[in-house]
Amino acid sequence: MKEFPPKYEPIEIEEKWRKFWEDNEIYKSSVNSEKEKYSVVIPPPNVTGMLHIGHILNNTIQDIYCRWKRMSGFEVCWVPGMDHAGIATQIKVEQELKKNEGKSKYDLGREEFVKLIWDWKDKYGGIILKQLRKLGVSVDWSRERFTLDKGLSKAVKEVFVDLYKKGYIYKGKRIINWDNITQTALSDDEISYTEKRDKLYYVKYPIVGTDEALIIATTRPETMLGDTAVAVNPADKRYEKYKNAKVILPLVNKEIPVLFDSYVDVTFGTGALKITPAHDINDFEVGQRHGLEALNILTKDGKINENGLEFQGMSVNEARKKILVKLKEEGYLVKEEDYIHNVAISERSGAVIEPFLSDQWFVSMKELSKPAIQVVKDGKVRFHPDKWTKTYYHWLDNVRDWCISRQLWWGHQIPIWYHKETGDIYCETTPPVDIENWNQDPDVLDTWFSSWLWPFSVFGWENSEKDKDNKDLNYYYPTDFLSTAPEIIFLWVARMIISGLEYRNDIPFKDVYFHSTVRDGKGRKMSKSLGNSPDPLVLMDRFGTDALRFTIVYLAPLGSDVLFDEKNTEIGRNFITKLWNAGRFLMMTRDKINSESGLGNSEPEYNFVEKWIDSRYNETIKDIEFYLNSYRLNDYTKSLYSFVWSDFCDWYIELTKVSIYQNKSAAKKTIERALGIYENVLRLLHPVIPFVTEEIWHLLDESREGKSVSFIDYPKLDASKIDEDSEKLFDLFKDLVTTSRNERAKYTAINEYEFDICIKPLNTTASYSVDNLKKSLHLLINNKGGIVIEKSTGDFKGTNGEFFAVKFNFKNEIPKMKNDEGKDKLVKELDSLKSYIAGLEKKLNNENFLAKAAQNVIDNENQKLKEAREKYEKISKML
RNA sequence: GGGCGGUUAGCUCAGUUGGUUAGAGCGCCACGUUGACAUCGUGGAGGCCAUUGGUUCGAGUCCAUUACCGCCCA
Missing domain, CATH: 1.10.287 (Helix Hairpins)
Structure with a gap:
């Protein structure tokens, strides 16, 4: 018989099972025609990523479903993998290169630099997957994929070329965030905003054919060189009269129209704006609406270009000064005032971000996304919580075209070649034969352009023709479940639905779970800069991985944020300790009974306590089934928490002691019944706390060596065991016990005295059942004396409960009442x-x-x- | 500016189609260690369910309004 240790030691025990699961590849999956499949693809974390608390939540959720389904007889396949994360990774390696060798990527050249990133990836990338192993995720590691690996790159090219040929991909203009120090385009994530003290300049734009003028407020007078209109709000009465008017652009001396657009903020400046489509994102959109020309006035290194009159060649700041002087000289500058506003700054170089108009590739989304709306409306793809469907429809109804080109080197280079002489475009999955005559487009594709194919590309998708023989794809696709953060509903979820429908003619997944956003105790988002994100690995070492898994799920209700403080992890740890100790008690008691002679093996009466716990146990199973099916995971953990703690430990185990210590003839059977329920509880809990349940499951029976509870049937509901009558009777009993304890709480030092407990039933049911309950009462209120049932209807001055009144009759002197609160x-x-x-x-x-x-x-x-x-x-x- | 949520005990949250005197965990207070567990047990205090109005025999629950908070998109 194995010893049941007094204390659960998570670190070594987790390591043992982690190794056992992985070495034996027990979660490996292959096509199994005998079984129904359950497939899940992991949201691929960034290759540069580190595990944070949000990953714990998301991956625990997926693990719960995979383990639950596995135990319920499904062939479960959970595919792990990583995302190449274009920008994040490239920046990381650029920084290291700078730090270690003092070089920039240009010193190495594109090919060398990309090679360097691959080296970095092989050496340091994917820490997060190692960390996920620690979490105990039951993924099939043999299926690990990377968004930039060969197969997935092939899929990306295939899709790009196909969409291009179908006419969905086109080249267009877009304002990008330009950093003119590093000379790269930046994503919105690489920009921070700082408050800057500036001047607001009021400039006069004369109305053509009148003496009047519009006064325009701007912080960037130099961009007026690129103005192609001025705009006012149509609701602004002050400017009604300028319908169809034109103004003269000062210095440039060209006529530009006055537009009416509701974008204009009436309260800002004078309520009239200059519109510079090429150098401001909002102006660009106004320009698009009104068909304005976008006139670029800057070079890539941030100097005024040939459109800038005599200011050509100057830096932005220099030009601003000169232009102000000239405006003043010519009487256009009306006034200037102090102004504080937010300025976008490059997080990498500190440069002020210059909005810059450039050529980019786009995917036209309107047509492509129509079927994606329908499958959600039809309930083929279900969102949990359902409220996200609204957000989804709203976005897709107003979908904008997707800009897919990125000015980076790390990623899938766009499979477009331009002919050096004719300028012809070649778009195929393979380069042109006469490659020397062509230049490939230098840009790479948005990282999401590979991850939107993830649900089928991981199973080896090539193209619709070749897929007919792809057994994996035909078996596992569509997947069953996706768990992800609501922030990426558009970036990722919607696009996967679109691509799945386009390339597999089927949805990519059936149920989507949008998990909570994990915030700190003050409700702030976890972030590196705030330093408010606890390191999950530290918490796992301190409290145990299961404790962390349990806690985070317990705290995360479907559909709202979870405020997580590391102290909360005690919830899980304490629960696991409780579970452990209950098992330890049952096993120790069993050993003791087995070794003592004279303890009977008679069948204990199947009394109200047994009936009650069977009923509660089955109700718990019923609840769990409901909660898991409706994606209410915190309720799943809560119902097990309260069953284990309140029903099983506080009441049931305490009552088994009546048999064990008082009615020894039935001790053996009693403990076996208790162990039977306990073992099933372990299975019910295995999906959320796999390590400790595996360990205890083995401690219960040493012949289980080499097996795993992961493949033992998940307990099923036996509805015939749900019995309201015995639950009611048990409530009576509880009432009797608590009422007695209540009475007891009035006295100090009660243990020194001997007393009878006098009970008076308050109604007929209670009266009928009291004899039944009497036996168990001594134990639960620690009573040395006897129990007296009052049958008379006379006065009874004691503590009353709902069904019973109770008082104590002391046999010798009356102890002091603690207080007179009674x-x-x-x-x-x-x-x-x-x-x-x-x-x-x-x-x-x-x-x-x-x-x-x-x-x-x-x-x-x-x-x-x-x-x-x-x-x-x-x-x-x-x- | 557009869209979507939230507001219930000191804190974090439950509360399933409207129908017991609104629940849990943590925290707090008191008591408690002779056969699992002080990472514990027992008992207790603590709430005009954000505002105002409406629907209804009946509203934490449905509708509207206001206030405050949050998220996403622009």
Whole structure:
């Protein structure tokens, strides 16, 4: 017999099982025609990523479903992998290169630099997958994929070329964030905003053919060189008269129109704006709406270009000064005032971001996304919580074209070649044969352009023709479940649905779980810069991985954020300790019984306690099935928490002690029954706390060596065991015990005295059952004396519960009452009972209520009133 | 500016189609260690369910309004 250690040591035990699971590849999956499949693809974390608390939540959720389905007989396949994360990775390696060798990527050249990133990836990348191993995720590691590996790159090219040929991909203009120090385009993520003290300049734009002028407020007067209109709000009465008017652009001396656009903020400056489509994102959109020319006035290194009159060649700041001087000289500058505003700064170089118009590749989304709306409307793809469907529809109904080109080197280079002489475009999955005559487009594709294919590319998708023979794809696709963060519903989820429908003619997944955003104790988002994100690995070492998994799921209700403080991890740890100790008690007791002679093996009576725990156990299974099926994972953990702690440990185990210590003839069977339930509870908990349940499951029976609880059947509901009568009876019993404890709490030092417990049933049911309950009572209230049942109807001054009144008769001197609250409490209770009765009476005297409410409701209320009145009577007598 | 949520005990949250005197965990207070567990047990205090109005016999629950908070998109 294995020893059951007094303390659960998570670190070494987790390591043992982690190794066992991986070495034996027990979670490896292959096509199994005998079984129904359950497939999940992991949201691929960034190759540069480190595990944070949000990953713990998301991956635990997926693990719960995979383990649950596996135990329920499905062939489960959970595919792990990583995302090449274009920008993040390239920046990381650029920084290291700078730090270690003082070189920039240009010193190495594209090919060398990309090679360097691959080296970095092989050496340092994917730490996060090692960390995920620690979490105990039951993925099939043999299927690990990378968004930039050969197969996936092939899929990306295939899709790009196909969309290009179908006419969905086109080249267009777009404002990008330009960093003119590093000379690269930046994503919004690489920009921070800082408050800057600036001047707001008021410039006069004369109206053509009049003496009047529009006054325009701007912080960037130099961009006026690129103005192609001015705009006012159509609701702004001040400017109504300028419909169809034109103004003269100062310095440039060209006529530009006055536009009416609701984008203009009436309260800003004078309510009139200059529109510079090439150098401001909002102006660009106004320009698009009104068909304006976008006139670029800058070079890539941030100097004024040939469109800039005599200011050509100057830096932006220099040009601003010169232009201001000239505006002043010519009388256009009306005034200037101090102005504080947010300025976008490059996080990498500190440069002020220059919005810059450039050529980019786009995917036209309107047509492509139509079927994706329908499958959600039809309920083929279900969102949990459902509220996200609204967001989804709103976005897709107003979908914008997807800019897919990125000015980076790390990623899938766009499979477009331009002919050096003719400028012809070649777009194929393989380079042109006469490659020397062509230049490939230098840009790479947005990282999402590979991850949107993830649900089928990981199974080896090539193209619709070749897929017919792809057994994996045909078996595992569509996948069953996706768990992800709501922030990427558009970036990722919607696009996967679109690509799945386009390339597999089927949805990519059936159920999507949008998990909570994990915030710190103050409700702030976890972030590196705030330093408020606890390191999950530290927490795993301190509290145990299971404890962390349990806690985070326990705290994360479907559909709302979770505020996580590391102290919370105690919830999981304490629960696991409780579970461990219960097992330890049962096993120790069993060993003891087995070694002692004279302990009977007789069948204990299947009494109300047994019936009750069977009923509660089955109700718990019923709840769990419901909660797992409706994606309410915190309720799943909560119902097990309360079953284990309150029902099983606090009451059931305590009551088994009656047999074990008092009625020894049945001790053996009693403990076996308890162990039977306990073992099933381990299975119920295995999906959320796999390590400790595996360990205990093995401790219970050493012949299990080499097996895993992961493949033992998940307990099923036996509805015939749910028994309301025994639950009601047990409630009576609980009431008796708590009432007695209540009475007991009034005395100090009660253990020094011997007393009888006098019980008076307050109604017939209680009266009937009290003999049954008597046996168990000694133990639960630590009573040395006897138990006396009062049958008389006379006065009884004691503590009253719902079904019983209780008092103690002391055999020698009466101990001091701790306080005199007993009486006060009764008075207080009478008061509240009084108003309760008054409320019920009022309701039952209301003709409308009697006329309109359902009969069973009325009966119910009458019954309540009757009982309340009886109770009131009884308490009155006690005073 | 557009869209979507939230507001219930000191804190974090449950509360399933409207129908017991609104629950849990943590925290707090008191008591408690002779056969699992002080990472524990027992008992207790603590709430005009954000505001205002409406629907209804009946509203934490449905509708509207206001206030505050949050998220996404622009």
